[in-house]
Amino acid sequence: MVRCNKPGCRFCQKGKGKGHGPIWILSVSLGKRRVRQVPVPHEWKKEVEESLRAFAQVQKLLKQIAQVNLDLFQERKRQRP
Numbered sequence: 877m878v879r880c881n882k883p884g885c886r887f888c889q890k891g892k893g894k895g896h897g898p899i900w901i902l903s904v905s906l907g908k909r910r911v912r913q914v915p916v917p918h919e920w921k922k923e924v925e926e927s928l929r930a931f932a933q934v935q936k937l938l939k940q941i942a943q944v945n946l947d948l949f950q951e952r953k954r955q956r957p
C-alpha cells in the first residue's frame with residue numbers, strides 16, 4: 877500500500893485510510909548493494925511471479941553445477957601425479 881500524501885485524500889487520511897493499492901513492486905538486485913525497484917502492473921503479477929520462480933530454479937541449478945565442478949577439481953588434484 878502507498879500513501880500519496882495529497883491533502884484531503886480519503887484513502888490516505890491519518891489513522892483512517894489504508895492508502896492506495898495494493899501495488900506490486902519488483903525488487904531487482906544489481907549487485908554492489910544496488911537494488912532497482914520497479915512497479916509491476918497488477919495484470920502481470922502472476923507472470924512476474926512465475927518468472928521469479930524460474931529464475932530461482934536456474935540459480936539453484938547453477939549452484940549445483942558449481943559444486944560438482946568443485947568436487948571434480950578436488951578429486952583431480954588428489955589424483956595428480
Ligand SMILES: [Zn+2]
Pocket residue numbers: 879880881882885886887888895896
Ligand atoms: Zn491518497
